[in-house]
Amino acid sequence: MNFFEHQAQAHKESKKLLxxxxxAVIAIVLAVNGTLALLWIWMKGQIGTGIYTxxxxxxxxxxxxxxxxxxGGMLFEMSRLKDGGDAVARMAGGRLVQPDSRDIQERRLLNIVEEMALAAGMACPRVYVMDEEDAINAFAAGYHQNEAVVAVTRGSLTRLSRDELQGVIAHEFSHILNGDMRMNIKLIGVLFGIQMLAGFGQHLMEWGARFGGSRSRDEKGPSIQLILFVFGLALFVIGYIGIFFGRLIKSAVSRQREFLADASAVQFTRNPDGIGGALRKIGGLTRSNQCGSRIKNPNAEQLSHMFLGAARPNLLSGLFATHPPLSERLQRLYGRNIELLDASELPPEMELDEHAVSMGFSAGDGANAGSSSTGLTVSPLGFHPEYGYQTAPASSANSLSDNATKLSPAKPSLAKPSPAKQAAPIATIPAELVHAARDPKAASALVYGLLLDRRDPASFEIQLAILRQALPQQCALVSLLHETLxxxxxxxxxxxxxxxxxxLKLLDAEQRQQIMGISARLIAADQKVSQAEFVLQTILQRRLNPKSGRDVGVKYTGLVQLQAETALMISLMATTEFSAEHAPxxxxKASNSMPELHLQVAQFVARDQLDFFVVKQALDKFQQLAPLAKPFLIRLMLQASGNPLSADGADLLRSICAALDAPVPDVVSASYAERPQH
Structure with a gap:
């Protein structure tokens, strides 16, 4: 099952959730009315009279x-979660890990996340650590992959090996790339609304116990103190109707996704013992504390559907469990019963080497390194020939077990396995650029360095003048980084x-806006927008714009409704890959691959007639396209591309995928790995 099918399935599951x-609301309303009716006749002394008014x-x-x-509870909670993944991570007690952290365990975690992101061709997520949690657990959160966060417990850092931690992160990346996160955040708001009665009832019980006072002897009925306590107790009990339905809702939409994420983690890392070892250690830790993935944070119940493992012991199994049984997950991974592992804390690793810090990997990473010097063993997602994207890449001959194809209960449609390609590892990026990319101020200078262009001396001088005026203290750093770039x-x-x-996301809104403004001025220095500038600006806007994280509704059901825009995008790809003579x-060729669109040669747009402002308007419309229609646009653009894909074509497709919140096709990721990096 591919990314876009998961988005469509999420819409169906939204109906189930609704x-x-x-x-749940009907049950709660009936229970409240029934309880208040009984309380009223009790207060009025009408019990046993047969006359109820x-x-x-x-x-x-x-x-x-x-x-x-x-x-009101739903709206309040959704408003509280407007920051997306960051708000959820803080809600779980997470602490943001600085991108340039030198703590050896945090550095190892950051390296793994960076490797995964580079291999998947997506923005590197922000990373949080739940310092107070000694168990093994993790989650991913956010409204879309451009603003996702990954959070892990302290126990995951201290108890898991690098391969096991990589398996956990790969599991969470599956949730990011399969579009599970948006549904999970919606669930938080919905569940808060229907479960808050229990909390309110508990407060009433406390107020009734502390305040109120008694009525005089001449007054009939119970005291205010007793009424508050009884009413609070009733609401507390009624609130468990919400908890019951909350568990039912979470189990209905999360359990099968955990099986799929486990399968994707194996295929993504090409190492069954990664996620498998982590789950076995959760089981081993459970033997000593009843729940090796237990989360102590008071919001654990509300967030339980997001975690890798059960956040609380499953009091209700089967239909009401938020996660599949650990034994069943291991059975699907290994195809047999397998013993659990000891989850004791691992011995401290050696201190980080200074060069290792600057290059992006710890001294201890080398022992577990795969086919690259950085320990990068992940592979980009595969492109599905029919729909668009695979759930995970093909396996290599010496990696996946025979049971890997049995991992997903839904038997997702996957393309025929092909040799996996690796994205450009961090080791191919100069150390000074890696270091700059991890510092907020230097990262902004890096953006400006990417936009400088010496090919036109006059325009280059204008760009430098813009930087001297707007950022006099950063101008030298920008020039230095540009020389390296x-x-x-x-x-x-x-x-x-x-x-x-x-x-860059550590910067405040004003600083992000400054980056966008200065970038626009640098691009306009030569009075035209090149394709490379369009690509960079499109990705920056999608990642740094304050409104980029909001949900975009579906307005168009298919490409037929966007015929002119589709012709424009195919023309853009064709003129990128071929000369003016061969682009038509x-x-x-691409148009004939989808005859139902009825595209005509007359709709072809030549390179000298392309306007990137119009292209941006077209992308805004494609964002509102139905999930299952989006892969057809990318497939049409690939049909219009060359073989092999050019560097400009790969960058263009990456920007289109970023604008559509879509994973990068395997052919694009492979094109980066196949070309020389220097």
Whole structure:
């Protein structure tokens, strides 16, 4: 099953979630009305009289207040989570790990995340550590992959080997790339609304116990103190209806995804003992504390559907469990019963070597290194010939076990296995650029360095003048970084930007806006927009714009509704890959691959007629395209590309994927690995 199919499935599951939510609300409203009716006749001394009278609008008021309570709770929580993954990570007690951290365990974690991001061709997620959690667990959160975060427990850092930690991170990257995160955040808000009655009832019980006072002897009925306590107890019990439905909702949408993420982790790392070893250690730790993935944070129940393992012991198994049984997950991974592992804390590693810090890997990484000097063993996601994207890359002959194909219960459609390619590793990027990419101020200078262009001396002088005026203290650093960047192949420019993304996101909104403004001025220095500038600007806007993390609704169901825009994108790709003489032929070839679009040769747009402002407007519309229609656009663009794919064509497709919040096709990732890096 590919990324876009998962997005479509998420829409279907949203309907299931909505149905279960409505059932939960109905059950809560009925329970509240029934409880308040009993309390009213008890307070009025009508029990046993057979005559029950209620004030006018009694049940309507109860229903309205309950609905407002639930709806208000949802809106409050969703507002609290407007920052996406960062808000969720803080809610779980996470601490942001600085991109330039020198702590050896944090450095190892950051290296793994960077490797995964570069291999997947996506922005490097921000990383959080839950310092108070000694168990083994992790989660990914965010509204889309351009602003995702990955959070791990302290126990994951101290108890897992590098391969095992890499398996855990690969599991979380699967959730990012399969579009699971948005649904998970929506669940947090929904569940808060229907479960908050229990918390409110608990507060009423406390108030009733502390305040209220008794009625005089002449007054009938119970005291205010007793009424508050009983009403609070009733709401607390009713609140468990919300918890019941919350568990049901979470189990309905999360358990099968865990199987798929386990499978993807194996295929992504090509190492079954990565995620397998982590799960075995969770089982081993469970023998001593009943739940090796237990989260102590008070928000654990609310966030339980997001974690790698069960955040709390499963009191209700089967239908109501938020995660599949650990034994079943291991059975699917190994195809047999396998013993659990000891999860004792690992001995401290050797101190980081100064060169290792600057290059991006720890001294201890070498022992577990795969086919690259940085320990990079991950592979880019594969491109599905029919739909667009595979869930994970093909395996190599000496990596996956025979049981790897049994991992996903849904038997997802995968392309025929092909040799996996690796993205450009961090080791091919000069140390000074890696160091700059991890520092917020230097990362912004790196962006400006990517936009400088010496090929036109007059425009270059204008660019330098802009920098001297806007950033007099950074101008020298920008020039220095630009000199280093000029020596690199163009294929490394976007990976460097991927690496710099976490540091750039540490800047406040005003500083990000400054970057976008200065970048626009540097691009406009020569009074035109080149394709390379368009690519960089598109990716920057998607990652740094304050509104980029918001959900975009579906307005167009297919490419037929965007015929002119589709022709424009195919023309852009064809003119990027071929000469003016052969580009129309590439356009026709791509058009013929999807005859239902009825594209005509007359709709071909020549290179000298292309306007990147119009292209940007087209991308804004493609963002509103239905999930299952997006891969057809990328497939059409690939049909119009050359073989092999050029560096400019690969960069263009990466920017299109960033704009559509889509994974990068394998053919694009492979093109970076195949070209020389210097």
């Amino acid at each position: 149905f279960l939510f409505v059932l 209620y004030p006018r609008g009694f049940f309507f008021t109860n229903t309205a207040v309950t609905l407002l309570f639930i709806g 000029e020596k690199l192949a163009v294929s490394l420019h976007l990976p460097i930007l991927d690496l710099a993304t976490p540091a 032929q590439a356009f026709v």
